[in-house]
Amino acid sequence: MNCANTDLLQELRKGIVTTSAAGTEQIAGAFAALVPENQVLAxxxxxxxxxxxxxRGLARTWNIVEPVTSPTFNLYTLYQGSRQxxxxDAYRLASGADLDALMIDDFLAPPWCLAVEWPDRIADCLPEDTWHLYLNIDADTAHRIRLGA
Incomplete structure (x- = not known):
């Protein structure tokens, strides 16, 4: 890992503020290069x-050309690029049993990334090595992105 990568991870651990969707996507794009293969992101x-x-920023970096939208109604969306x-969206899942019923493990093809919105709903099912990202609204136009444990 080079210094720029280490610097980005250190900055994310402190928290990075963005003021636009494009800024958030740019940070995500740089972060995508650091995400190990076969990784869960919460x-x-x-x-x-x-x-x-x-x-959406992760997807662009991984050469995914389809529009990335929230999968609230269909629960999940599968995209294929340089990484699956x-x-x-776990918001409507009541438990780990609901997650198991989706059979996501059955179609994960390496290298993959499982990005979970509302991970607290299925916290007991997430692997120990899950990377947790915390996104907060600091002000009307400012958002903070922090990598945590």
């Missing part, structure tokens, strides 16, 4: 905090 944040926007991206 994106925590209120409605409108930028979770789907962040995932599964975008899961």
């Amino acid at each position: 994106l925590h944040g209120d409605l409108g905090a930028g979770k789907t926007t962040f995932i 991206l599964v975008h899961l």
Whole structure:
């Protein structure tokens, strides 16, 4: 890992403020290069905090050309690019049993990334090595992105 990568991770651990969707996507794009293969990302944040926007930035970096939208009604969306991206919205899942019923493990093809919005709903099912991102609205136009444990 080079210094720029280390610097980005350190900055994300402190929290990075963005003031636009394009800024959030840019941070996500740089972050995408640091995400290990076959990794779960848990994106925590209120409605409108930028979770789907962040995932859109990951997708662009991984050469996914389809529009990335919130999968609220269909629960998850599968995208294929240089890395398979599964975008899961766990808001309507009541438990890990609901997650198991989706059979996501059955179609993950390496290298993959499972990006989970509303991960608290299925916290007991997330692997120990899950990377947690916290997205918060600091002001009307400012959003904070923080990498945590």
